[in-house]
Amino acid sequence: MHSNDKTFSGLVRKWYGCGVALPASPAPVSPAPDPPAWWVALDPGNAAPAYVQLAQGLRQRIESGELAPGSALPAERELAAHLGVSRVTLRQGLSLLEAEGLLRRRRGSGTFVSGPAPASRQLGLLSSFSDEVRAQGGVPGARVLQFARTRPAPQEALSLGLAPGAEVYRLRRLRTSDGEPMAVEQSTLPAALVGPLTPADVTDASLYALLSARQLAPARALRHLRAQNADAELAALLGVEKGAALLTTERVSWLADGRPVEYARACYRGDRSDFVMELRGEGA
Structure with missing residues (x-):
């Protein structure tokens, strides 16, 4: 029996006439994608209400420029589901930022980050x-x-x-x-x-x-x-x-x-x- 296959599995087949399943190499692990700019992690142990935490987190991202003027937030239903809050809680948080002039809501279009101060x-x-x-x-x-x-x-x-x-x-x-x-x-x-x-x-x-x-x-x-x-x-x-x-x-x-x-x-x-x-x- 002649073979030019000099790999370990080739030698096993040559000696025993059968193949041996070798452990597969682990697949490379892709790095976790960065969360979107509107992502806010709420802390259940924080005494502040969830809508206040949400407003604070979005405010920081707007003021830092992570959420640029003109950026659109996801639809309310989608955003509430991603953040794990009710739509009532979400609207309370967005209303705080709208009152501050940081967000503006357009009926039928969505919620957008406002531009610079007036x-x-x-x-x-x-x-x-x-x-x-x-x-x-x-x-x-x-x-x-x-x-x-x-x-x-x-x-x-x-x-x-x-x-x-x-x-x-x-x-x-x-x-x-x-x-x-x-x-x-x-x-x-x-x-x-x-x-x-x-x-x-x-x-x-x-x-x-x-x-x-x-x-x-x-x-x-x-x-x-x-x-x-x-x-x-x-x-x-x-x-x-x-x-x-x-x-x-x-x-x-x-x-x-x-x-x-x-x-x-x-x-x-x-x-x-x-x-x-x-x-x-x-x-x-």
């Missing part, structure tokens, strides 16, 4: 939306929704002091910060004063910077502030629920020589913006 705007400071976003470390954006050279509406003509027959540029833009919708702005500018203007001039650009480049920088402005609820169109544009709270401003801006240069209205997301005013007492 940007504060000084009411007494005449600055552009782009400057305010950059001051918060964000990247401003502007998408043109409507653009027209047309006759002014009565309120526009009155605010801008226009003569009969004058024309204006009316532009409506969606303003964003790091791609997230923040406000819908509508600006009306006297066409004869501003000169040629195209939609490309005001796409992802600061209107105040453009005016400054044309020696038309606003020197002062009067701004009214009021509350408003989002209608269906504004809710869709801003990514909020219909009826959500908005901050609406109405502003007229003048040049240093007293000529009106802009009449503007803007609707800001109430959950992503706040306005700050410094007040002084008499004699201060």
Whole structure:
């Protein structure tokens, strides 16, 4: 009997005419996968209620950046099952974080991690939306929704002091910060004063910077502030629920020589913006 098989099992077959089953080599053990960023380990021995522990754990992951702004959490039923809590307990924990502005829930879409803290705007400071976003470390954006050279509406003509027959540029833009919708702005500018203007001039650009480049920088402005609820169109544009709270401003801006240069209205997301005013007492 001839064989070139010099392995141990080959020699056994040569000697005894049979095969011997050798112990199989153990399969390599794969490392355990990292838990998802939303995973929270609850401690039964902790005196804090489960929903508080859940909120604390998610808060730490959001503040550390493990759960990035815009991240979506699993559906409530799935998340409750993974964490071993009831949906009532889960909702209590998520509601705490929603009240803090760390989470936002969209009906029919799910629960998402909110972006940075709301940007504060000084009411007494005449600055552009782009400057305010950059001051918060964000990247401003502007998408043109409507653009027209047309006759002014009565309120526009009155605010801008226009003569009969004058024309204006009316532009409506969606303003964003790091791609997230923040406000819908509508600006009306006297066409004869501003000169040629195209939609490309005001796409992802600061209107105040453009005016400054044309020696038309606003020197002062009067701004009214009021509350408003989002209608269906504004809710869709801003990514909020219909009826959500908005901050609406109405502003007229003048040049240093007293000529009106802009009449503007803007609707800001109430959950992503706040306005700050410094007040002084008499004699201060």
